Amino acid sequence: MKAIVFERNGGCEVLRYTETPTPKAGPNDVVIQVKASACNFNDIWARRGLPGMKIILPHISGSDASGVVVETGSEVRNVRVGDEVVVHCGISCRECDYCTRGEEFFCPQFKIWGFQTGPLDGAHGDYCRVPAVNVLPKPRNLSHVEAATMPLVLVTVWRMLVTRARIQAGDFVLIWGAAGGLGVMAIQVAKLYNARPIAVASSDDKLELCSQLGAEFVLHRKKHDVFQEVRKITNGRRADIVFEHTGSDTWPLSMQCLKWGGTIVTCGATSGFDAHMDIRLLWNKQQNYLGSHLGNKGELMDAMRFVERGLIKPVVGKVLPLREIAHAQELMETNTIAGKIAMIPPAAA
Numbered sequence: 001m002k003a004i005v006f007e008r009n010g011g012c013e014v015l016r017y018t019e020t021p022t023p024k025a026g027p028n029d030v031v032i033q034v035k036a037s038a039c040n041f042n043d044i045w046a047r048r049g050l051p052g053m054k055i056i057l058p059h060i061s062g063s064d065a066s067g068v069v070v071e072t073g074s075e076v077r078n079v080r081v082g083d084e085v086v087v088h089c090g091i092s093c094r095e096c097d098y099c100t101r102g103e104e105f106f107c108p109q110f111k112i113w114g115f116q117t118g119p120l121d122g123a124h125g126d127y128c129r130v131p132a133v134n135v136l137p138k139p140r141n142l143s144h145v146e147a148a149t150m151p152l153v154l155v156t157v158w159r160m161l162v163t164r165a166r167i168q169a170g171d172f173v174l175i176w177g178a179a180g181g182l183g184v185m186a187i188q189v190a191k192l193y194n195a196r197p198i199a200v201a202s203s204d205d206k207l208e209l210c211s212q213l214g215a216e217f218v219l220h221r222k223k224h225d226v227f228q229e230v231r232k233i234t235n236g237r238r239a240d241i242v243f244e245h246t247g248s249d250t251w252p253l254s255m256q257c258l259k260w261g262g263t264i265v266t267c268g269a270t271s272g273f274d275a276h277m278d279i280r281l282l283w284n285k286q287q288n289y290l291g292s293h294l295g296n297k298g299e300l301m302d303a304m305r306f307v308e309r310g311l312i313k314p315v316v317g318k319v320l321p322l323r324e325i326a327h328a329q330e331l332m333e334t335n336t337i338a339g340k341i342a343m344i345p346p347a348a349a
């Protein structure tokens with residue numbers, strides 16, 4: 001099969017579009033013919049290499065796929081050949097005390113598929129192999145392209161806002177990078193809960209998209225004084241929840257924009273890991289700084305119900321043939337695309 005493989009860390013030049021063995025299902029696995037995969041920032045972290053994290057080489061990235069089951073292992077009962085499925089990318093043992101409590105991300109064997117797994121083994125190829133427990137039915141109202149772009153960002157946002165930050169009706173939710181893959185989901189989940197999204201993005205086109213998705217307020221990151229605008233919008237109270245994933249660039253402002261007793265919830269730091277923090281805010285203003293990482297399969301299934309009803313919609317910014325993945329990663333690194341980028345492998349083209 002054809003896949004995107006890299007054998008050393010580096011820039012986009014290490015990505016090779018090449019022939020590689022088609023995966024075989026183990027007893028508890030399924031093999032999926034990938035109809036579409038989606039790009040995530042994980043792909044870029046894996047390619048660049050992360051200090052303190054081992055990327056298994058040679059590596060096929062890709063933590064989101066939608067496709068058709070073509071092989072099932074001898075022990076598989078929950079899916080059949082021919083089923084249309086999407087993948088939940090949290091791989092864990094499913095037996096330990098964390099897994100059985102629904103806290104699979106604390107499992108000692110937890111790995112994000114297509115990021116920490118390998119060698120090879122990710123979504124960006126004609127076929128992929130995953131444990132059968134990690135597949136869900138593809139929502140029938142979505143195309144494979146649309147479906148491929150949903151699971152990772154949707155489960156991440158659902159856990160951040162619903163499980164961790166306990167979003168409530170009426171909450172002002174400040175959303176950084178609101179036109180990106182995570183942001184477009186955050187706006188829609190906030191609206192679903194009758195909260196009030198304040199979307200921050202970096203161009204007028206992106207702000208228009210945020211408005212269409214239901215953002216009640218939109219702020220241009222370069223033209224607006226975000227802190228002053230948030231104060232005005234909230235009548236001086238500031239945001240109930242700040243949706244963080246950018247890190248160093250926005251963290252000081254996130255703290256400034258947060259109300260007394262409010263919650264910052266973060267799942268990443270694409271602009272850098274180091275941030276200054278005034279500990280006085282933590283105790284004096286009784287603020288909550290929460291970390292969140294992916295989500296469990298149950299959270300993804302909860303969120304998918306609203307996708308099936310059309311209340312949460314995928315936002316596909318670009319569709320490219322798989323061989324053009326370097327271009328896709330450049331678009332992500334330069335923040336020039338709104339929504340998600342889907343890749344079509346050659347066998348599905």
Ligand SMILES: [Zn+2]
Binds near residue numbers: 104108
């Ligand atoms: Zn476990």
